Amino acid sequence: MNNLIKKRDIARLRGVLYSNIRRFFDSRGYLEVETPILSPDLIPEPTIDNFSTLFQNDFLGSRELYLLPSPEIYIKRLISEGFGSVYEISKCFRNNEQMGRQHSPEFTMLEYYTMAFSEKDSVSLTVDMLRETALPSARGASFLSSEPVVMTVRDAVLKYSGLDLDVLQDEDEFRAAAFGKLSIKIPSGEPWDDVFNRVFCTFVETAIPRDRLVFFTDYPAQINCLALRGEGDGSRYRRRWEVYAGGLELANCYAEETDPEVVRDYYRKEYDALLRSREGSGRVIPKSDAGFADIFSDFPSCSGVAMGLDRLLMLETGSSDINDVLLFPFSI
Amino acid sequence: MIKAGQIDKGMGLLIKGAPFVVVEREFVNPGKGSAFVRLKLKSPTTGQTLQETIKSQDSVEDIEVVDRNYQYSYNDGEYFHMMDEASYEDVSVPMKTFEGYEFIMREGDSYRCTTYNDEIIDIQVPSKMVYLVADAEEAIKGDTVQGATKFVTTETGLRVRVPIFIKQGEKIRVNTETREYLERVND
Numbered sequence: 001m002n003n004l005i006k007k008r009d010i011a012r013l014r015g016v017l018y019s020n021i022r023r024f025f026d027s028r029g030y031l032e033v034e035t036p037i038l039s040p041d042l043i044p045e046p047t048i049d050n051f052s053t054l055f056q057n058d059f060l061g062s063r064e065l066y067l068l069p070s071p072e073i074y075i076k077r078l079i080s081e082g083f084g085s086v087y088e089i090s091k092c093f094r095n096n097e098q099m100g101r102q103h104s105p106e107f108t109m110l111e112y113y114t115m116a117f118s119e120k121d122s123v124s125l126t127v128d129m130l131r132e133t134a135l136p137s138a139r140g141a142s143f144l145s146s147e148p149v150v151m152t153v154r155d156a157v158l159k160y161s162g163l164d165l166d167v168l169q170d171e172d173e174f175r176a177a178a179f180g181k182l183s184i185k186i187p188s189g190e191p192w193d194d195v196f197n198r199v200f201c202t203f204v205e206t207a208i209p210r211d212r213l214v215f216f217t218d219y220p221a222q223i224n225c226l227a228l229r230g231e232g233d234g235s236r237y238r239r240r241w242e243v244y245a246g247g248l249e250l251a252n253c254y255a256e257e258t259d260p261e262v263v264r265d266y267y268r269k270e271y272d273a274l275l276r277s278r279e280g281s282g283r284v285i286p287k288s289d290a291g292f293a294d295i296f297s298d299f300p301s302c303s304g305v306a307m308g309l310d311r312l313l314m315l316e317t318g319s320s321d322i323n324d325v326l327l328f329p330f331s332i
Numbered sequence: 333m334i335k336a337g338q339i340d341k342g343m344g345l346l347i348k349g350a351p352f353v354v355v356e357r358e359f360v361n362p363g364k365g366s367a368f369v370r371l372k373l374k375s376p377t378t379g380q381t382l383q384e385t386i387k388s389q390d391s392v393e394d395i396e397v398v399d400r401n402y403q404y405s406y407n408d409g410e411y412f413h414m415m416d417e418a419s420y421e422d423v424s425v426p427m428k429t430f431e432g433y434e435f436i437m438r439e440g441d442s443y444r445c446t447t448y449n450d451e452i453i454d455i456q457v458p459s460k461m462v463y464l465v466a467d468a469e470e471a472i473k474g475d476t477v478q479g480a481t482k483f484v485t486t487e488t489g490l491r492v493r494v495p496i497f498i499k500q501g502e503k504i505r506v507n508t509e510t511r512e513y514l515e516r517v518n519d
Contacts (some may be wrong), residue, residue: 047365098359098367098388181346184384194387201385205360206370223364284491305411311432 008326013135014313018089020133027153030085035074037091042066043073044267044288046274049096050284051105066284067093070306071111073292076256078294079113079302087112089309096283100287101321102248106331108309116290117303119227119255123150123215126243126251126305130213138316141241143245147211153200155215157304161203165196165220167237192222209246217241227254246315251307260296267293334394336369336386342456344395344448350375351395352382353446353454359386364497376453379428397446404437414452417442425452432437433457435490436508457508462517463487 001180022032029208040063042050051067068074071090078086092109099105114122131144138144155163161181168174171192180185182202186195208214221229227240239255257263278285313325323329339345342352356372358481374381387390402414402423411424412434429452430437436457437443446454463486473490484504492506494513503517 045364047361097361098369099358103359103361182384183382184386184390187390192365194366197362197368198385198387201360201362201368201370202383206383225364 007327010313010317011327013317014309014325017133017172017313017316020122021087021089021110021129021134023141024129024133025087028085030087030112030114031083033083033086033088034073035071035078035088035090037068037093039063039068039070039073040065041073041292042068042284044271044274044286044290045069046270046277048094050286051095052284060281065287069094070109072304072306075111075113075304076292076299078297079115080297080299085114085302092136092139100329101313101323104310104326106330107322110309110312111304113256113300113304115300119241119253119303121219122253122303122305123217123241125293126253126307127213129172135316137217139283141316142211143213143315148213148215149209150217152218152237153204153220154218156204156208156216157199160207167235171195187256193220193224194218197224205244205247206245208244210245212245213250214244215241216244224266224269225254226257226263229258238321248311248315249308250311250315251305253305254301256302258296258299258301260293260299263296264293265319290325315329333391336390336392337370338389339371339392339394340480342446342454344372344397344446344453345373346383346393346395347384349449350377351448352451354374354380358367376429376451379426379431380477394473395448399444400447401442402445402452403442404439406439407434412437413443414443414445420476423452429453430436430455435486435488436511438488459508460505460514461506461508462503463490463492465498465500465502465504467492468494 037117045093050069052064053066054062056062070092071088071118075086075088087110089108089110093105093106095105096105097105101110103157113135114125127148134144163177168177174192174196175186178199186198216229219240225238225240227238229235230237230239242252243250251259274285305310310322310325314322317325319325339354341354341357345352345354352373352375354371355374358370360368360370363433368385369388371382371384372381383426403417405413405415407413407427412430413427414423414424414425427434435453444456445452451485465484466487467485471481480496482496483491484494484498485491490511492511494504498504498516505514505517507514
């Protein structure tokens, strides 16, 4: 009985949160969109494994389809067509990720894209959105009422590990300096971005305040992604952020890349890396060119945020396990 | 050698030549990057703790550990004295090794311990244990607020916050990890 009350309560709270979020964006003129979660196309990303399934038709034959890891590929198409600012609440799927208290292979994501916004504008929009849409029972929660921290990744790494990313641009030097701080040997030849992730996960993620929103901005440019690079001295970094609350990584944001040549080059590199890491492994390899880069020929300047709503619900209900906010926890 | 993905809580790892016990393990997937396993490790001899993040494909040197049963005899403020239940041999374990358990463990109880090179490096304490309430404050008269609590001390010296109806001489079940009162136990 107790369990039934708890489950019904979670279902109700999720509904309230979603309608608050919809009201927030609707009242600001965003258009809610619904994009496919079953798709013939994928963005090639070596670090994300996808679920694939087989489309079958007696007349058309069969072909592989994918459950999307995020609605980005479709939302960006709508933006290129002139949809303006949009948002979507959708189911997403990620395969081959570790199971645990913060991960489920099927989860719900909120994505919102704001035209003519920088990633900095998205910080204040996100803080406003979280505060205004909070469940009544969560309004007093410290992660919402405390002053958020906004700091660059370089400052955070320097503060918590003593390593200066501005100086440690060389792969070998960075590896050696990181090994001086860590105890497990880093394999030689490990790329810069993996060394960075070791340092960041070990020293920064574990040390940040848990009672408030913490935005890490300006990620190293070595981490290849579709966020714009900074200008001048800032070009070593990309204009993106991730926000943490209560030790959970809650959302990320890019100032979206708009140059079709840069996007094309990105996909070439990502696809090569994907092939290298997956050939012979039996894991999903999407076809090489979904024509996705073409939509960037006339892509407006905008900023996009992706937020895990199961994690937000965890924070707002004080749950430490994602399975506590799912009516049907994933089990296999 | 052991793959990062197979590392679990309570396992022993050799870090720069010294044995460490895994006290926490968490999977992390940075936004754009390989999958990692974040570990919190503790040295059984010095009590020193380490944070470490390893890639899921990394291999780490694990150590051959053996689990054995020991009876907890007493502690002298510096060492826990544990008796090997097979050989009746007395083994002393630095207080740091069982840090945080000094008021959880009960003299005379049997515990499964992890040993490395015949030295105890970790202890497996049941997640719930029943204790005798050795000392309880009198409930304050007139305090009828629902959910009111007070502190009691168990026979092992553990201070626990309990509902006010718990009296000296009664038994209570306690979560040994959070040290929280779970329920009154009636014999």
